[in-house]
């Protein structure tokens with residue numbers, strides 16, 4: 001099974017004034033050369049940037065401009081790949097990648113701030129090719145509240161615009177992503193979503209007690225709706241307070257999620273180029289270390305294939321236009 005990675009921040013790396021390399025080849029964790037070599041089918045590219053420092057009154061309009069600039073960077077970089085990487089806007093685009101042995105790229109918006117309180121802007125991002133929206137990052141926005149150690153914030157649900165936005169995303173064919181969201185927001189999404197929703201880059205809270213991770217009830221709720229949970233390689237989500245991203249910790253999370261939600265909920269969301277620390281899997285080139293380790297732990301090949309791409313492919317078939 002060819003790999004589908006539901007989250008990376010490489011476009012952010014390639015947007016800096018001092019960035020090195022291109023999407024085709026760079027010194028960061030993800031590039032086309034390695035995606036091709038490791039037989040990836042699809043890489044999701046986030047258009048994330050921090051908005052916390054932008055003053056409140058202009059935050060949404062500034063973020064709208066910045067998100068558009070990130071998409072410009074993605075388009076320029078993709079054009080330089082000369083057809084070897086395909087911007088996936090529909091499921092048939094993805095099928096074409098599978099048929100023609102090309103790598104797909106799916107554009108995601110991490111944090112709904114650029115959408116503001118406007119379905120018009122949401123449709124604008126759809127027209128620019130965004131097919132997955134992570135509803136919040138670690139701040140409150142017009143959609144809802146973030147994960148937090150503070151109970152009041154953590155229990156807060158979606159805002160009225162959040163419900164409207166989620167409904168419109170499902171109508172358009174944009175994947176709804178609850179990674180980073182508050183627990184209250186998670187349960188609102190689980191209640192109102194008619195299609196599968198995902199946690200693109202989150203782990204298990206029963207293994208590592210971090211608010212970015214999902215409780216067992218949440219893992220089961222994602223599974224019940226037919227969604228997936230992408231394994232995140234961030235050291236502190238894998239092991240409390242850790243600065244090392246270890247394969248042994250990844251196994252504990254995968255096996256827990258597998259036991260709790262079943263084989264159909266497993267997926268990969270590395271968070272490459274968005275995480276810091278010492279990484280045992282430093283980039284796409286090392287992904288086989290994880291599949292080898294899972295095989296050694298007697299994960300059945302069928303479950304491994306589903307985690308590697310089969311499950312994400314199923315969700316994309318059910319949600320993309």
Ligand SMILES: [Zn+2]
Nearest residue numbers: 110180201274
């Ligand atoms: Zn993230």
